[in-house]
Amino acid sequence: MAGSADTLFMPIENGEVPLGDGKWLYLGAKAIEGGFSDDLRAALVCEQSMRGPYMDLQMRGMDVHPSVESSTLFSGALILIGKHRAENEAMVARASTMVASGAPILIAGDKTSGVVPLRKRMSNFVGVDGSLAKYHATVFWLRNSAEIATNLNSNKTSPEGFKTSGGMFSAGKIDKGSALLAEHLDDSIRGDIADFGAGWGYLSAELLSRFNPRTVHLYEAHWASLEAAKENLSSYDKGQISYYWHDLAKEPVGKKFDWIIMNPPFHTARKTEPQLGVQFIETAAKSLKPKGALLMVANVALPYEKALQQHFTKVTQLDRRDGFKLLKAMR
Structure with missing residues (x-):
């Protein structure tokens, strides 16, 4: 069944956002229903921290890593957000530091992920180029700028004596x-x-x-x-x-x-x-x-x-x- 990952790629597939020739960062990566085209397969550098979806992408022959580090800037970023606001905002802020200035950033999530409030919040400090909804999910896209990381990077509280970050179970306090x-x-x-x-x-x-x-x-x-x-x-x-x-x-x-x-x-x-x-x-x-x-x-x-x-x-x-x-x- 098609879902938010399929929605994320729609602006590229319908030509609203050109893929170009460079490498694209894909955060929160998951497979799409019809499989990736050869052009996408060649362009995407995928990051997936969860073992199950990581193995699925690996089995499909994708270039996938649990954590992506790069010394060069990517030509664009695709971000599939989840249920944790702090993790979502940290992903977008991090992507902004990893792609070229003015490069496209596409962000998608299903209706429970908070993608619409995230789009509204980001529109206060950066222009949103477009948005569409499909498969009970929404994708919006914009051009990278320094304001993204500046406005979305926030301090996070961890339980005393421990290191945690957004998206981890019970990251802010002991369960x-x-x-x-x-x-x-x-x-x-x-x-x-x-x-x-x-x-x-x-x-x-x-x-x-x-x-x-x-x-x-x-x-x-x-x-x-x-x-x-x-x-x-x-x-x-x-x-x-x-x-x-x-x-x-x-x-x-x-x-x-x-x-x-x-x-x-x-x-x-x-x-x-x-x-x-x-x-x-x-x-x-x-x-x-x-x-x-x-x-x-x-x-x-x-x-x-x-x-x-x-x-x-x-x-x-x-x-x-x-x-x-x-x-x-x-x-």
Whole structure:
């Protein structure tokens, strides 16, 4: 089904914005329904921080990276925004520093992304050349100028002692569910431990600062979050910690652990998807040693107990607070 990525490319496809001969930066990159033309395939340098869409673009033969760095300016930028305002504005500001002055910048998002308010805000300090709506999404385009980065770069608050940025889970404060899980960490959680959906490393930091596990393995699908985790855990024994840019819903783990801790995601865009948590549970069950244990936190409304009972011998609710439940499951 066509979506906001298809809308993003419409001004190029209908000739309103010429592609030209140079390289174009494509941030938040995703595939389009009909596939990319040879001209687009040759022109695009794609950035996608999420492991799943990154693998999809890689499979399609696109030039894709988890983070793009370039010593030369791009001829234009295409930006597919998501649900996080701070991340969206940071992407646009960053693109402005990476493309030539006066070069075209195209920005698109679906109706829940805030693309229309972003267009309105940007029109206060830079001229918008055009806009169109299709596939329940809107694209607008403009010419790059210094005012873009100046007006969209903003200071962001991170939890004390940690590095985070817009678009990361619970970037501005410690999530109540993760805090609940952290309260129940104790010295029985030892040996080889995995942190599934580790984000920017809060739970692993709690574990490492209070106890002495043999090894800690962080699995995270969001590249930028994992890079932040590396910085947040840089003071701990590097030989003790391993990091994996990994989609736990699609890629096998291939290791066995004594314990797994996790606060699994349950959203794709703005839609609740409990199946994501179920996939995390199934992967956790396959990744534990005999008599290994899973400690997980979840929103009280999410029906994970059935999946836990199918894959574990004993399931116990340890705590329930602030709309979250803490579950322990034994192999």
